Amino acid sequence: MRGKKKTGYIIKKTAFYLLICFIFVYMLFPFYWAVNSSLKSEAQLQMTPATFVPRDPETKAFSPTFKNYISVFKDGQFIRGLVNSTIVATSTTILALAVGSFAAFSLGKLRFRGKKPALYVILAMTMFPQVTVLAGLYAVINKLGLSARLSMILSYMLFTLPFTTWVLTSFFKDLPVEIMESAQVDGATPFQTFRMILLPLTAPALVTTGLLSFIAAWNEYLFALTFTSIEPTARTVPVAIQYFTGVIARQEPLGEIMAASVIVTVPIVVLVLIFQKRIIAGLTAGAVKG
Amino acid sequence: MAKNNMSKLAKREEKLAYRLLLPTVLILVLIALYPLGSVFYTSFTDKTFAGADKETQFIGLENYKELLSITIKELPPILDENGKQKIDPKTNEPMYERAIRILPREPRRYKELNQFTLFGKRYVIGATDPNFISAIWNTLVFTVISVALETVLGLAIALVVNSNFKGRGIMRTVMLVPWAVITVVSAKMWEGMLQPNRIGFFNTVLDKLGIGNGQIAFLTTEGLQLPSIIAVDVWKTTPFMALLILAGLQLIPDTLYEAAEIDGASKLRQFFTITLPMLKPTIAVALVFRTLDALRVFDVFQVLLSSRKYSMATYNYFQLIGNRNMGLASAIGVIIFIFISIFAVIYIRMLGVDTDER
Numbered sequence: 001m002r003g004k005k006k007t008g009y010i011i012k013k014t015a016f017y018l019l020i021c022f023i024f025v026y027m028l029f030p031f032y033w034a035v036n037s038s039l040k041s042e043a044q045l046q047m048t049p050a051t052f053v054p055r056d057p058e059t060k061a062f063s064p065t066f067k068n069y070i071s072v073f074k075d076g077q078f079i080r081g082l083v084n085s086t087i088v089a090t091s092t093t094i095l096a097l098a099v100g101s102f103a104a105f106s107l108g109k110l111r112f113r114g115k116k117p118a119l120y121v122i123l124a125m126t127m128f129p130q131v132t133v134l135a136g137l138y139a140v141i142n143k144l145g146l147s148a149r150l151s152m153i154l155s156y157m158l159f160t161l162p163f164t165t166w167v168l169t170s171f172f173k174d175l176p177v178e179i180m181e182s183a184q185v186d187g188a189t190p191f192q193t194f195r196m197i198l199l200p201l202t203a204p205a206l207v208t209t210g211l212l213s214f215i216a217a218w219n220e221y222l223f224a225l226t227f228t229s230i231e232p233t234a235r236t237v238p239v240a241i242q243y244f245t246g247v248i249a250r251q252e253p254l255g256e257i258m259a260a261s262v263i264v265t266v267p268i269v270v271l272v273l274i275f276q277k278r279i280i281a282g283l284t285a286g287a288v289k290g
Numbered sequence: 291m292a293k294n295n296m297s298k299l300a301k302r303e304e305k306l307a308y309r310l311l312l313p314t315v316l317i318l319v320l321i322a323l324y325p326l327g328s329v330f331y332t333s334f335t336d337k338t339f340a341g342a343d344k345e346t347q348f349i350g351l352e353n354y355k356e357l358l359s360i361t362i363k364e365l366p367p368i369l370d371e372n373g374k375q376k377i378d379p380k381t382n383e384p385m386y387e388r389a390i391r392i393l394p395r396e397p398r399r400y401k402e403l404n405q406f407t408l409f410g411k412r413y414v415i416g417a418t419d420p421n422f423i424s425a426i427w428n429t430l431v432f433t434v435i436s437v438a439l440e441t442v443l444g445l446a447i448a449l450v451v452n453s454n455f456k457g458r459g460i461m462r463t464v465m466l467v468p469w470a471v472i473t474v475v476s477a478k479m480w481e482g483m484l485q486p487n488r489i490g491f492f493n494t495v496l497d498k499l500g501i502g503n504g505q506i507a508f509l510t511t512e513g514l515q516l517p518s519i520i521a522v523d524v525w526k527t528t529p530f531m532a533l534l535i536l537a538g539l540q541l542i543p544d545t546l547y548e549a550a551e552i553d554g555a556s557k558l559r560q561f562f563t564i565t566l567p568m569l570k571p572t573i574a575v576a577l578v579f580r581t582l583d584a585l586r587v588f589d590v591f592q593v594l595l596s597s598r599k600y601s602m603a604t605y606n607y608f609q610l611i612g613n614r615n616m617g618l619a620s621a622i623g624v625i626i627f628i629f630i631s632i633f634a635v636i637y638i639r640m641l642g643v644d645t646d647e648r
Binding site: 133205272 | 308325487504525
């Protein structure tokens with residue numbers, strides 16, 4: 001009887017780890033392929049059949065090249081792009097989270113008239129394709145006379161702000177009303193309740209929406225291309241990558257593009273590694289009892 | 291007295307609510323009002339992009355008619371001298387009048403979109419802009435299938451990385467890598483992997499497994515285009531779903547599961563009676579934003595298929611940049627907006643995210 005239970009446990013455990021391995025490979029494989037390509041020379045990229053690690057075309061020996069990485073880092077524009085992307089994406093995320101969490105608290109927990117229309121209007125702001133709003137947005141930004149970086153930060157609000165507001169609203173709504181009531185009994189103003197109690201409780205949601213907004217801003221291309229057209233020093237990485245020139249004239253430098261995209265992904269991976277610990281169960285259950 | 295006090299409190303609450311909403315509203319009004327308004331306005335004009343050679347005219351609904359007009363006409367059979375239908379000697383199929391002769395030309399020229407047979411009669415579907423009608427169809431198919439797959443996969447992955455095991459932190463990070471790769475670059479990466487010869491990963495592997503001849507043209511074969519695009523998008527955006535759902539899982543109090551455990555409910559039952567209902571609001575919001583993005587899909591279509599197959603947004607881009615037809619492009623923008631609103635309202639109604647009392 002006990003033996004049977006144990007075998008069942010082992011089978012379950014094995015299946016679980018197999019599942020994890022599968023997810024691991026599925027999620028990482030194309031990225032591995034990018035790393036693989038970034039370590040290949042032009043000639044190695046054209047080999048048939050494609051090799052799983054960079055190999056010498058003649059001897060088939062393992063022979064990675066770092067020349068793509070070197071030329072990416074030699075490109076001053078790319079480094080500047082990294083700095084610009086960091087500034088723009090960080091500011092966008094902080095602004096969207098701060099402003100969005102105010103709105104979300106209001107929409108999720110406070111009672112007032114016009115809540116539904118407000119929710120719909122905020123969502124509607126983000127329902128147009130980027131290409132279509134570009135011309136109008138450009139006119140507005142021109143009128144305001146903002147620098148390229150500020151223009152990007154502000155225009156990214158178009159897709160990050162409705163997103164953070166909506167996600168955080170659904171999370172605030174989920175928090176038990178008892179928390180607010182007990183805080184009110186203790187004499188806290190609604191804003192104090194928000195800042196001291198609700199905000200810490202929604203940490204998983206804040207981290208999640210923050211990460212997703214950061215990545216969206218980090219990767220945005222079309223607005224960045226438009227707003228940096230007259231100010232090339234403000235180019236973010238996705239735009240800078242587009243301006244790579246190949247070793248062979250007019251040929252797309254695939255190896256370098258792959259090297260650049262690997263480098264660009266690393267900061268995000270580090271960021272996620274740091275913040276994922278915060279995506280843990282809040283104290284909801286305990287807080288209600290207390 | 292107490293009542294009076296309450297209403298005062300309620301007033302104060304309302305005031306606070308408006309104050310907290312103000313920054314969001316200000317920012318959105320500043321950056322969204324004019325661009326969105328001008329898209330609506332331009333969609334009723336024949337404005338051209340980067341061309342001042344003619345005056346912009348207000349043309350009412352012309353752009354919309356041009357994009358969306360569809361007609362269905364019956365194709366009469368071609369008869370021989372005996373009044374019997376002619377049979378094509380090559381294909382052995384009965385012959386019908388050519389669609390181009392049946393479809394109306396005035397006031398608008400209709401082009402053939404598709405043909406079908408119903409009750410022994412042959413019909414042709416004509417559209418003034420068959421490219422756009424098929425772009426709508428492609429986008430809808432893409433959206434429904436990829437969002438459904440992403441939701442299911444995202445839920446599964448979220449449940450896995452929510453359980454306790456060694457290396458959970460690493461898995462949570464790995465899970466986000468596809469989302470972190472720049473979209474244009476990821477499309478290029480997949481383009482490389484999908485190459486129609488053995489330079490590409492898939493043909494190399496499939497060839498080794500004895501499937502295909504190492505020459506499968508994933509991106510130019512009609513039947514493989516949408517599945518390839520969907521595969522790329524599912525890989526890329528499942529992390530978005532997974533992460534949002536993972537955050538939603540954190541809000542479910544452990545006490546619920548403990549109670550269910552005491553009641554002897556199986557894990558599967560717990561999933562359907564606790565996890566799924568509690569996740570509903572999270573999934574709804576995630577669905578809204580995923581669908582919104584999917585209906586606007588641009589990068590993957592543009593990089594992988596360019597003009598071979600359009601999505602609504604890439605057709606929009608083509609009209610704007612290729613044809614410089616800003617009026618028509620704006621109308622496409624409005625149509626995409628309408629599609630998105632319909633989906634959004636359906637989700638919100640069905641999953642009840644906008645109701646206060648739950």
